[in-house]
Amino acid sequence: MKGIVIKSTGSWHRVLAEGRKYECRIRGKIRLDEIKETNPVTVGDQVEIEIAEGSHAIIKILPRRNQMLRQSVKKTGHSNVLxxxxxxxxxxxxxxxxxxxxxxxxxxxxxxxxxxxPQVLVFNKIDLFDAHEMNQSEALKALYKKIGIHVITTSAIKGEGVEELKDHLAGKISLLTGHSGSGKSTLLNKLSPSINQATGAISGFSEKGTHTTTFSEMFELNAKTFVIDTPGIKEWGLVEMTPQEISDYFPEMRDLRLQCKYGSKCLHLNEPGCRIRSAVEDGNISQSRFNSYISMVEGKDNRK
Ligand SMILES: Nc1nc2c(ncn2[C@@H]2O[C@H](COP(=O)(O)OP(=O)(O)O)[C@@H](O)[C@H]2O)c(=O)[nH]1
Ligand SMILES: [Mg+2]
Ligand SMILES: [Zn+2]
Incomplete structure (x- = not known):
């Protein structure tokens, strides 16, 4: 029977198959070509399961269409599939x-x-914004909209923007991520009366929610709409990428970068005739995005 993994704790996996949920273990050696992560079976995986009295088993993982990967900042070489x-x-x-x-x-x-x-940024907790933060968030919204990112503002507490978010999730499988305490679980609870995720106040010292989500879990909003809640993420390390790949993943640099004097060899650091750096000077590429690019190329993120 084919199914989809909706929760995974490492030792067992909850699989939704033909409208029912099964707790499964992994049987035998599942080959995952190219995949080197610490968590071989992940929420979202399409799997084949075998139902048996008392012990259900995942016997095969179907090829992945895509995956959301993050590098552990502390343990180099360990990537984590969200x-x-x-x-x-x-x-x-x-x-x-x-x-x-x-x-x-x-x-x-x-x-x-x-x-x-496709990416969506949800600016949450707008009820806490003062005038300065309101301006700041407007500027950020404009910056990200310009490069094609969908932006929504919400107050999960007050229910503002929740309908717009719901519309944007309809008919899709969406990953919801962010720092611990950003309001993922609160938003999820507002999206469907059937969801009841624990939410928590933030403790001042560690800035960690007191009721943190420990494992990713997929929730069904309706037959065609699914949302995945994830544990809070402290730091987001990039998995191995060359500087060329990184600039290719900045939509505003993608086409322009081939017009640099040194073409695809240009890293946009201090090479002459760099179109990317001149676009930053002209204001066509935002300084903050360029700073992020530089920190990804030079930073401690693991690189090829
Ligand atoms: N003021 C305000 N607080 C919020 C909002 N959304 C969530 N919170 C609070 O932020 C804390 C963390 O929320 P939670 O949903 O547990 O965050 P998660 O760790 O991302 O799942 C809780 O105390 C929530 O009540 C919001 O829009 N405005
Ligand atoms: Mg949570
Ligand atoms: Zn360049």
């Missing part, structure tokens, strides 16, 4: 409690763009 086979990736951004940095946003966007997964 979800597979998704139609869009949604990042919950907060300007405070906790603050989502632009570097974090851009690493998320690049990781999705690597698999051409």
């Amino acid at each position: 979800a597979t086979n998704i139609d869009q990736a949604v990042l919950i951004v907060t300007l405070q409690q906790p603050r989502t940095s632009l570097g974090f946003i851009d690493r998320f966007l690049v990781s999705a763009e690597a698999y051409r997964i």
Whole structure:
């Protein structure tokens, strides 16, 4: 029987198949060509299962259409698959409690763009914004809309923007990610009366939610709409990418970069005749996006 993994704790996996849920273990050695992650079976995986009295088993993982990968910053070489086979990736951004940095946003966007997964930014907790933060969020919205990213503003607490988000999720499988405490579970609970995820206040010291989600889990909003809640993410490391790949995953650099004097060899650092750097000077590429690019190329992210 074919099914889809909707929850995975490492030792067992919950599979939705033909309208029913089965708790499954992995039987035997499943070959996952090219896949080197610590979690071989992930939420979103299409699998084949065998139903038996008392012990159901996953016997095969079907090829993945895409995957959302993140590099562990502490353990180099370890990448973590947040979800597979998704139609869009949604990042919950907060300007405070906790603050989502632009570097974090851009690493998320690049990781999705690597698999051409459409991206959505949800600016949550707008009820907390003062005039300054309101201006700041408007500027960020304009910046990201200009490069083709869909942006939604919400207050999960007040229910603002939730309908718009719901419309945008309809008919798709979406990954919901962000820092712990950004409001993922609160938003999910607003999306469907059948979802009842624990939510938590943020403790000042660690800025970690007290009721943190530990495992990714897929929820059904209706027969065609699924949302995946994920554990909060502290740091977003990029998986191995060359500088050329990185600039290819910045939509505003993708076409322009071949017009550099050194063409695809240009890293846009200090080479002469660089079209990317002149576009930054002209204001056509935003300085903050370019800074993110530079930090990805020079930074501690694992690179090829
Ligand atoms: N003021 C405000 N607080 C929010 C909003 N959304 C979530 N919170 C609060 O932020 C904390 C963390 O929310 P939670 O949904 O657990 O975040 P998660 O870790 O991303 O799942 C909780 O105390 C929520 O009540 C919002 O839009 N406005
Ligand atoms: Mg949560
Ligand atoms: Zn260049």
